[in-house]
Amino acid sequence: MKVKQLSLIFGLALGVLAGCAGTRTESIATLTASPQVQEAATVIPAEGIRRLVEGNTRFVSGYTLHPRQNPSRRTDLATSQYPFAVILGCADSRTGPEILFDQGLGDLFVVREAGNVVDNHTIGSIEYAVEHLHVPLIVVMGHERCGAIAAARDTVAAKGQAEGHIESLVAAIRSAVEATAGQDAEATCKANVRNVVLALRTCEPLLRRMVDEDRVKVVGAYYDLDTGAVTFMEGK
Numbered sequence: 191m192k193v194k195q196l197s198l199i200f201g202l203a204l205g206v207l208a209g210c211a212g213t214r215t216e217s218i219a220t221l222t223a224s225p226q227v228q229e230a231a232t233v234i235p236a237e238g239i240r241r242l243v244e245g246n247t248r249f250v251s252g253y254t255l256h257p258r259q260n261p262s263r264r265t266d267l268a269t270s271q272y273p274f275a276v277i278l279g280c281a282d283s284r285t286g287p288e289i290l291f292d293q294g295l296g297d298l299f300v301v302r303e304a305g306n307v308v309d310n311h312t313i314g315s316i317e318y319a320v321e322h323l324h325v326p327l328i329v330v331m332g333h334e335r336c337g338a339i340a341a342a343r344d345t346v347a348a349k350g351q352a353e354g355h356i357e358s359l360v361a362a363i364r365s366a367v368e369a370t371a372g373q374d375a376e377a378t379c380k381a382n383v384r385n386v387v388l389a390l391r392t393c394e395p396l397l398r399r400m401v402d403e404d405r406v407k408v409v410g411a412y413y414d415l416d417t418g419a420v421t422f423m424e425g426k
């Protein structure tokens with residue numbers, strides 16, 4: 191059922207992401223690396239989603255390929271990189287993007303913070319990937335039973351304050367907690383993902399401009415710890 195669900199959502203994602211072809215042609219002329227690396231540099235958002243869905247389907251089924259993790263790939267990437275997607279994920283040890291999307295070296299530009307929240311450092315990292323590496327797809331991925339989401343929900347419910355710098359995570363997630371009062375943690379997690387997606391899409395000056403120019407797409411996703419399945423959330 192999860193695979194069918196993935197296919198359905200993938201179809202929706204393709205619809206959402208349609209019309210973005212040809213947005214990376216400016217980077218192709220400067221490439222000197224292997225054909226595989228050059229191919230990665232021409233990926234459009236819909237193709238990036240397809241690769242992620244296919245890799246996650248392999249992960250769910252247990253038939254992973256562990257692609258592009260050999261010495262040849264390492265050599266290809268020694269002086270350059272052309273990842274096809276940014277994954278903004280949680281720091282949770284169970285949610286490593288290369289593993290659950292069955293991708294290889296140089297495929298994903300991964301930024302991780304507990305609760306997959308953003309601050310100036312993470313936004314700067316993402317801007318670097320988009321502006322300098324021409325990555326056309328940003329995926330904000332929350333997950334089931336996220337400790338940061340739980341901490342935020344508990345802290346808000348207790349009208350208290352989290353310990354140390356954990357409070358900064360609570361502050362970032364608070365609006366999602368308040369918007370999903372009376373609902374479960376999954377609803378809070380998905381609300382937080384939507385908040386972060388919107389924050390990135392409207393982040394001045396760089397990301398907003400690139401989104402408006404269709405040079406990058408920002409989409410949300412949710413990872414199910416039990417099944418291993420990632421579902422992509424419908425974007426606008």
Ligand SMILES: [Zn+2]
Pocket residue numbers: 280281282304305306333335336337338339
């Ligand atoms: Zn988490």
